Amino acid sequence: MVKAATKKNQSLISTGKLQLHHGSSDLLPFADNSFDTIFCINVVYFWDTPQPHLQEIKRVLKTGGKFYAIIRTKESIEQMPFTRYGFTSYTIDSWKSLVQENNLHFINAIPVDEPEILYKGNYIRSQSLCLVTEKK
Numbered sequence: 148m149v150k151a152a153t154k155k156n157q158s159l160i161s162t163g164k165l166q167l168h169h170g171s172s173d174l175l176p177f178a179d180n181s182f183d184t185i186f187c188i189n190v191v192y193f194w195d196t197p198q199p200h201l202q203e204i205k206r207v208l209k210t211g212g213k214f215y216a217i218i219r220t221k222e223s224i225e226q227m228p229f230t231r232y233g234f235t236s237y238t239i240d241s242w243k244s245l246v247q248e249n250n251l252h253f254i255n256a257i258p259v260d261e262p263e264i265l266y267k268g269n270y271i272r273s274q275s276l277c278l279v280t281e282k283k
Contacts, residue, residue: 173199180209188217192224192234201249208282214251216242216278217259223273227266239276246280254279 149169159165170176172190185204194200204214224236237245243253257277263270 173203175203175207177207179206181207183209183212184215185212186215186217189219191216191218192230192236194235197235197245198249201246201251205249205251205282210282212282213254214280214282216280218242218276218278219261220258220274220276223271223275226271226273227264237278239278242278246278252281252283254281 149167152167153160156165156167160167168176172187173194185208191197191200208214218237221236221238224230224234230236239256242256246253255278257279259275259277261273261275264273265271
C-alpha cells in the first residue's frame with residue numbers, strides 16, 4: 148500500500164505536504180501530540196490486543212484531535228466466510244466501551260451503505276461504520 152500510495156501521491160510527497168510511513172499502530176514513530184486527525188480503514192479487526200494501539204493513537208493525537216476508524220458492521224463481517232479467522236468484529240457499543248476504557252471519548256458512529264459484494268457467486272449486503280473518537 149505504501150508503494151502504491153507513494154506512486155499516486157508523488158507531487159504531494161515532493162512538496163513535503165505528505166509523508167508516508169509503514170509500521171504498526173501500536174508503536175508509532177511520532178512525538179506526543181503530533182496529529183489533529185488519525186484515520187484508518189479496515190484495520191482494527193486485526194488488532195489482537197487493541198489497547199496498545201489505542202494508547203499509541205491517543206499519545207500522538209493532540210487534545211481535541213479526532214480518530215476515525217472505518218469498519219464493516221458486525222452483521223456484515225459475519226456474512227463473509229473468510230472473516231471467521233483472525234478478524235475481531237465490533238458493535239457500536241463494544242467499540243464505544245473499548246475506546247472509553249482507553250481514555251478516549253466516543254463521539255459518533257456514522258453508517259455508510261456500501262455496494263453489495265459478490266463472493267463465490269453470492270451477493271453479500273455490506274454496511275460500514277465511521278467511528279469517531281476524540282482525545283479530550
